[in-house]
Each structure stands twice: as C-alpha cells, then as structure tokens.
Amino acid sequence: MPVEVIMPKVDMDMTRGRVAAWHVEEGAAVATGDPLFDIETDKAAMEVESPASGRLHHIRAAAGAEVAIGTAIAWIYAEGEAVCDPPAADTAATVPAQIGSPEDTAEPMAAQHPRPSDALSSSVEKARATPQARRLARESGLTLNVIEGSGPRGRIGGADVEAHLLRNEGAAAETTQGWQAEAGSLVVHRAGSGKRTPILLIHGFAADADGWQKLEPYLAPDHPRLKLELPGHGRSPKRPVESFRGLARMVVEAFDREDLPGAHLVGHSLGGALALALADVRPKRIASLSLLAPAGLGPEIDGRILSGVARAGRKDSLAPWLRELVHNGTLISGDYVAAAMRARQDPALRAYQRDLAETLFPDSTQSVDLLAALERLQVPTQIVWGRADRVVPWKQALRAPGRVALHLLREVGHLPQIETPEDLAPLLNNLIRLAELDRPPMTLDAKGVAL
Amino acid sequence: MSMPLRETPTEVRELSYAEAIRDGLAVAMERDERVILMGEDIGVYGGAFQVSGDLVQRFGEDRVVDTPISELGGAGIAVGAALTGLRPVYEFQFSDFATLAMEQIVNQAAKLRFMLGGAVSVPLVMRFPAGSGTGAAAQHSQSLEAWFGHVPGLKVCQAATPYDAKGLLLAALEDPDPVMLFEHKLLYKTKGPVPEGHYTVPIGQAHLCRRGGDVTIVATAVMVHRALAAADKLAEEGIEAEVIDLRTIRPLDRKTVVESVAKTSRLMVVYEGVKTLGIGAEVSAMIAESEAFDYLDAPIVRLGGAEAPIPYNPDLEKAAVPQEPDILEAARSLVRGRL
Numbered sequence: 001m002p003v004e005v006i007m008p009k010v011d012m013d014m015t016r017g018r019v020a021a022w023h024v025e026e027g028a029a030v031a032t033g034d035p036l037f038d039i040e041t042d043k044a045a046m047e048v049e050s051p052a053s054g055r056l057h058h059i060r061a062a063a064g065a066e067v068a069i070g071t072a073i074a075w076i077y078a079e080g081e082a083v084c085d086p087p088a089a090d091t092a093a094t095v096p097a098q099i100g101s102p103e104d105t106a107e108p109m110a111a112q113h114p115r116p117s118d119a120l121s122s123s124v125e126k127a128r129a130t131p132q133a134r135r136l137a138r139e140s141g142l143t144l145n146v147i148e149g150s151g152p153r154g155r156i157g158g159a160d161v162e163a164h165l166l167r168n169e170g171a172a173a174e175t176t177q178g179w180q181a182e183a184g185s186l187v188v189h190r191a192g193s194g195k196r197t198p199i200l201l202i203h204g205f206a207a208d209a210d211g212w213q214k215l216e217p218y219l220a221p222d223h224p225r226l227k228l229e230l231p232g233h234g235r236s237p238k239r240p241v242e243s244f245r246g247l248a249r250m251v252v253e254a255f256d257r258e259d260l261p262g263a264h265l266v267g268h269s270l271g272g273a274l275a276l277a278l279a280d281v282r283p284k285r286i287a288s289l290s291l292l293a294p295a296g297l298g299p300e301i302d303g304r305i306l307s308g309v310a311r312a313g314r315k316d317s318l319a320p321w322l323r324e325l326v327h328n329g330t331l332i333s334g335d336y337v338a339a340a341m342r343a344r345q346d347p348a349l350r351a352y353q354r355d356l357a358e359t360l361f362p363d364s365t366q367s368v369d370l371l372a373a374l375e376r377l378q379v380p381t382q383i384v385w386g387r388a389d390r391v392v393p394w395k396q397a398l399r400a401p402g403r404v405a406l407h408l409l410r411e412v413g414h415l416p417q418i419e420t421p422e423d424l425a426p427l428l429n430n431l432i433r434l435a436e437l438d439r440p441p442m443t444l445d446a447k448g449v450a451l
Numbered sequence: 452m453s454m455p456l457r458e459t460p461t462e463v464r465e466l467s468y469a470e471a472i473r474d475g476l477a478v479a480m481e482r483d484e485r486v487i488l489m490g491e492d493i494g495v496y497g498g499a500f501q502v503s504g505d506l507v508q509r510f511g512e513d514r515v516v517d518t519p520i521s522e523l524g525g526a527g528i529a530v531g532a533a534l535t536g537l538r539p540v541y542e543f544q545f546s547d548f549a550t551l552a553m554e555q556i557v558n559q560a561a562k563l564r565f566m567l568g569g570a571v572s573v574p575l576v577m578r579f580p581a582g583s584g585t586g587a588a589a590q591h592s593q594s595l596e597a598w599f600g601h602v603p604g605l606k607v608c609q610a611a612t613p614y615d616a617k618g619l620l621l622a623a624l625e626d627p628d629p630v631m632l633f634e635h636k637l638l639y640k641t642k643g644p645v646p647e648g649h650y651t652v653p654i655g656q657a658h659l660c661r662r663g664g665d666v667t668i669v670a671t672a673v674m675v676h677r678a679l680a681a682a683d684k685l686a687e688e689g690i691e692a693e694v695i696d697l698r699t700i701r702p703l704d705r706k707t708v709v710e711s712v713a714k715t716s717r718l719m720v721v722y723e724g725v726k727t728l729g730i731g732a733e734v735s736a737m738i739a740e741s742e743a744f745d746y747l748d749a750p751i752v753r754l755g756g757a758e759a760p761i762p763y764n765p766d767l768e769k770a771a772v773p774q775e776p777d778i779l780e781a782a783r784s785l786v787r788g789r790l
Contacts, residue, residue: 003789051789132716132748151749151788158716158748159788334714 070154204269208234218425386412490542546579561604618652663691726755
C-alpha cells in the first residue's frame with residue numbers, strides 16, 4: 001500500500017503550507033529520511049524528510065503550490081509495488097496529478113491495493129476520526145470538529161482528543177490560578193432504603209463517594225447508606241482547610257446537619273481518621289466504628305503515592321499511582337483509570353487536593369495523631385487493613401488498644417473496599433449487627449436528643 | 452508456564468515439539484487402550500517428520516497402523532474407527548494431502564453427530580504437518596487451517612510450543628468431536644519445557660504470551676515466535692506489544708483478544724495462511740463487531756501469506772510469508788500513527 005506524503009503542520013498557527021521545492025522527481029527512488037521537499041510558511045522554511053522508502057509518484061503539489069495541512073501531496077510506492085491510478089483531484093490540491101506508468105494495470109494483484117482516490121473521497125464536513133477518538137470525544141462532551149487531527153489525512157486519534165482536553169484544562173488552570181475557595185456544606189449522598197440505623201461512609205484522600213460502589217451491594221440492605229464527600233472531592237465545595245482539625249470540624253458539621261439519631265461509621269484512610277475524630281466528639285450518636293487502613297495512627301505515610309495521584313493530569317500519569325494503591329495491579333483496568341481520570345478532570349479539584357495533601361501530610365508524615373481518641377472511645381470498633389498496603393503501613397494498627405478488633409487481609413493493598421469487597425463487607429455487617437445486639441437501634445427522644 | 456494442569460505432572464524436561472507430541476501420544480496410549488495411531492509410514496519409518504518414532508516398537512502394529520497411500524481411504528477408516536468407539540489419531544504426511552481426504556473430514560466426520568441427531572459422535576484427532584520454510588514448494592508448504600476453521604463440527608488448533616503441542620493433543624483426545632491439529636513443520640525441532648505425564652491445554656483458550664499496552668499482535672504457530680522476537684526489538688524502541696497466541700482458531704477465544712484490543716487500541720493479526728479470507732479476516736471482523744470497536748485508534752493490520760502458491764526458490768519462499776522485519780515495520784507504522 002503506498003505511503004502518503006502529507007503537508008505537515010510545522011508550527012502552531014499554520015493552516016496551509018507552500019511547497020518551495022521537491023528534492024525528488026516523479027518516479028525516482030527515495031529512502032526513509034531523505035530530504036523530500038521544502039516547505040515555506042509565513043514564518044519559516046524547512047526541509048521535510050521522506051516518510052518511507054520506495055518510489056515517488058503522483059506529485060500533486062508542484063513547487064510553488066500552496067495546500068492545506070494534512071493534504072496528501074504525493075505517494076511513495078514500495079520498490080516493485082504496482083502503481084495505482086492517479087488519485088482524484090481534490091479541492092485542497094492546486095496542481096493536476098501526473099499519471100502513473102500505464103503498464104502496471106496488467107498486474108493481476110493491483111486490484112487488491114486500495115487506491116489513493118478511494119481514500120480521498122470523503123466529504124469535507126465529516127470529521128475523520130478513529131473509533132477511540134469518537135468515544136473519548138463523546139465521553140467528554142466534545143464535538144469532533146473542534147479537535148485537530150494529527151494522523152494520516154488529518155485523522156483524529158485518541159491522543160488528539162486527549163491533547164485537546166489537556167490544553168483546555170491548562171487554559172482553565174491559568175484562569176483560576178489553581179483553585180478558588182468556595183463555601184457551603186459538604187455533600188452527603190443517600191442510597192438504600194432500609195429503616196435501621198444508617199451507615200455513614202467517609203472516603204479517603206483523592207477519592208469520592210463513587211469509591212464505595214463495589215462495596216455497597218454487599219452491605220446489609222436494611223441500613224440506609226450516607227456517603228459523605230470531603231471538601232474539594234467529588235461534588236463538595238472547595239472549602240479552604242488549614243489543618244486536620246478544621247477538616248474534622250467540617251465533617252462534624254455535615255454530620256450534625258443530617259440530624260441523625262445515630263450512625264455506624266465506616267471511614268477509609270483519611271476518612272478513617274475523620275470518622276475517628278467524629279466518633280470522638282459525638283460518641284453517643286455513633287453505634288459502631290469501622291476503620292479501613294485509617295490515617296492517624298502513626299507518622300508514616302507514602303506521600304509520594306498520594307501526591308502522585310493528586311498531581312496526575314492524564315490517564316498515563318495516573319495509572320501507575322493507582323496501581324501502587326492495590327496489591328494486584330491488574331485490578332486497575334484501563335476503564336478504571338479512565339473513570340478515575342474523568343472524576344479528576346477538573347484541574348481546580350486537582351490543585352485543591354495537592355494543597356490538601358501538603359497540609360495534612362507534609363514531608364510524607366501524618367501530622368495528626370488520633371491514638372488518644374482511639375483509647376478514649378467506648379463504641380464497638382474494628383480496624384481492617386491490607387497486609388500489602390503500600391500507602392499507610394498496617395503495623396500502625398498494632399498501636400490500637402486491645403478492645404479494638406483487628407482484621408489483617410492477605411494480598412490486599414490500600415483499597416480493601418475495591419480489592420476485596422466481598423470479604424470486607426461481612427466484617428462490616430458483623431460489627432453493625434453485634435453493635436445493635438449490644439444496644440438497641442438509636443432513636444431520638446421528643447426533644448431531638450439522642451438517647 | 453502458567454497454564455492450568457489437570458493432573459500434577461512429575462517432572463518438566465526440555466523436549467522438542469516433535470518429541471512432545473510423541474510423548475503425548477505415548478501417555479494417551481498407556482492411559483487408554485482405545486487410542487490408536489494411523490497414517491502413512493508412521494510405523495517402522497517413524498513418520499514423515501519422525502513424530503511417531505519408536506511408538507510401533509512400544510505399542511505394536513495393532514495400535515500403530517501404517518495405512519496405504521490413500522488419504523481418502525485412511526481418513527475414512529479413521530472416521531469409522533472413531534464411530535465404533537476407538538480414539539484414532541490420523542497423521543497426514545503433509546497437511547496439503549488433506550485435500551484428498553476432504554470428503555471424509557468435511558462431509559462425514561464434521562457432520563455425523565448433527566445428521567444423526569446426536570446418536571453418534573466422532574472422537575477423531577487428525578494431525579497435519581503444515582506451513583512453509585522447508586523448501587518443499589507449492590504442494591507441500593501450505594497453511595490450510597482456515598479451510599477447516601470454516602466447517603462447523605470441527606475444532607482446529609495450532610500449537611506454537613512443545614508444551615501446547617502435547618497439552619492440546621491430550622485435550623483433543625478427550626474431546627468427543629473431531630479435532631484438527633495443525634503442526635508447523637518449522638517448529639518440530641524447536642525445544643521447550645514439557646511436563647511428564649498427563650496434562651491438557653484447553654481447546655478454545657488463547658495464550659497471552661507477552662503483556663504490553665501499545666499494540667495487540669495476534670499470531671498463530673510459527674508467527675507467535677516471530678511476533679515475540681519483534682516485540683523484544685520493539686520494546687527497545689519504547690513500543691510495548693502485547694502478543695496473543697491464539698492456539699485454537701475454531702472456536703476462537705473472543706474474550707482474550709477483545710480485552711487486549713480494548714486495552715491497546717491497536718490490532719495486528721499475523722498468520723501464515725493466505726491473507727485473504729483467512730484468520731486475520733475473522734479476528735478483525737470479530738473486533739469490529741465487538742465492544743472493543745470503540746477503542747480502536749488505528750486501522751487493523753493483517754500480515755498474511757502472499758496471494759500466490761508458496762515458491763520453491765528459498766528467497767521467494769521467505770518473501771511469501773510474514774517475517775520478523777515485516778512485523779517490526781508494520782507495528783512501528785501502526786503505533787506511530789502512520790497508518
């Protein structure tokens with residue numbers, strides 16, 4: 001199949017280019033990398049190398065002709081390859097094509113080669129794009145005609161869509177200078193319709209309420225689920241956070257607004273530390289506490305992974321950090337990464353989270369120590385930790401008082417709710433059940449005070 | 452190797468592909484007295500490619516049967532033997548000669564279960580030394596596996612390694628229906644680890660030989676090795692190819708290929724059979740019809756055999772089927788967005 005020679009885009013503003021001179025004549029041999037022709041733009045003149053080895057045919061833009069970028073201006077046939085009919089005239093071309101050698105038409109296999117003219121017959125309005133590019137554009141709400149294609153004949157590929165998104169994000173980041181402070185209460189999503197004491201789920205750093213999706217089908221259905229989103233995460237406002245204490249106050253405030261008689265708390269990582277802090281200040285309203293790989297029990301934390309996740313602005317840079325979060329990296333599929341990246345598309349959200357990581361975990365150290373709170377706590381409490389956690393070492397769990405139940409999961413990393421929801425949920429459901437055996441479901445008295 | 456083993460074999464040795472098949476035949480004959488071998492010159496001569504070797508000495512002429520030089524007759528006897536409850540393994544000297552036996556394979560073996568309402572089955576295994584590269588010219592070098600892949604009722608496998616050659620043979624002997632095993636002649640002397648004793652490689656399951664995120668190369672038989680060699684060189688250039696050995700071309704392992712293409716967004720199919728209307732067409736169409744379609748970021752590339760009989764001249768013979776440099780160049784063009 002002949003290789004097209006295309007008018008390349010050599011600077012950002014270029015839409016058309018002028019062929020200044022050809023270095024190779026029609027029908028002559030050329031090797032990959034040989035100087036093929038010179039182009040001139042408003043700003044520059046440069047030499048273009050041959051994209052293939054073979055013989056040059058169908059030169060359609062003679063020296064002096066100006067054509068749109070992406071236009072095919074000649075074809076290179078492999079040595080001995082049958083030369084097809086000349087390509088049909090194209091509006092972008094300004095020079096009539098020369099004719100290929102006529103004796104080639106007798107070649108029986110010539111019919112199997114796609115003809116350049118077939119490749120040029122599409123209408124101007126219809127964007128040329130790969131299925132991947134169409135899918136990505138659809139998912140990002142973009143129309144294809146705003147995207148510039150870098151592929152053969154200007155075809156838009158997946159990378160072009162991603163580059164377009166990235167450029168727009170970059171522009172957005174410049175105008176917002178990182179992120180702007182917002183006000184308002186934290187968002188709490190409700191799910192499930194059970195009548196018993198609700199389960200309040202608090203996600204970790206750089207996650208959001210969707211992170212509980214894999215776990216939720218396994219949770220006891222008679223408890224409604226409340227999924228809190230931390231500031232600058234998911235759909236919650238980007239409220240400035242000066243310290244862990246300030247963040248905990250926002251969580252308590254959100255909890256109070258819900259006006260719950262009581263709740264079973266499940267917190268993951270940073271959300272675990274916040275759940276513990278919440279239980280510390282509202283002990284009477286907390287029926288049980290399940291801490292998943294919680295922060296707050298020791299100084300060590302892998303800030304490299306956290307800031308890696310927070311910084312990542314595209315799928316390629318996010319995927320390796322996501323894989324660090326789990327024991328079995330193959331869990332992190334391309335779809336998972338894509339979904340995670342979509343949730344992190346807002347550059348302001350990423351900037352907010354970078355700052356938050358710096359506030360809470362400066363120099364890879366957890367600046368908050370909640371061991372005393374854990375010592376004080378009287379509610380049924382358990383800690384669940386993956387032994388292969390690379391973010392927060394599970395050995396910190398050994399600092400917990402003996403009253404606290406400890407479950408150490410083999411071959412599980414920092415995300416037990418995603419890595420092994422079917423094993424995690426029974427542990428959560430059991431503690432909830434046991435806590436309610438101990439103590440009847442919580443109700444409010446006539447004055448709205450928890451009993 | 453990470454393939455599931457049905458029974459724990461005792462020891463793993465280095466065997467050639469031909470030795471692995473012989474080993475598999477001997478294991479099957481020891482375990483099951485219904486297993487018999489048939490074919491031209493498979494007795495004292497040891498088989499055209501010395502696959503049966505000394506099996507006639509070990510199991511006797513009643514179980515290692517030299518058949519007359521009539522592929523149609525031999526195949527017919529094998530189909531009949533399978534119908535009576537034996538487990539015949541029929542060897543063609545060259546897969547090209549299967550053209551003489553098509554009536555028995557296509558019209559009888561593949562169809563009897565269906566035509567008799569399931570009252571019978573044809574547990575027949577056929578072995579086909581196939582492919583080019585040995586200087587045996589047009590009538591002894593073809594890759595006809597896709598012909599058989601077009602026939603409902605047949606299963607068609609192409610092992611690329613000694614391990615798979617033995618494992619697929621033993622799986623074929625447990626299958627109630629006719630299984631066609633295509634063995635590339637260039638592979639007979641290649642060596643690889645082969646466990647002792649009985650194990651199977653599931654029919655219909657491809658093998659993900661190499662992981663990579665940039666392009667999926669689906670290959671069969673000797674092309675698997677060329678694709679893997681090309682993948683090593685591509686890796687030095689920063690292109691990570693994922694290589695899938697189909698192992699079975701009917702039924703195709705849709706899941707493995709679809710998942711891989713959804714990941715890499717680029718597909719290349721490399722096979723030795725004639726390019727047109729072959730394995731590449733089937734795999735490409737399967738992807739175009741699948742959920743992986745939306746992930747394609749470049750045209751699908753097929754590298755197949757030339758639209759010509761395999762030439763005798765060694766240089767032309769090489770040029771007639773995909774070689775490692777062809778795979779390299781095509782993968783580069785595909786990944787660097789030149790296609």
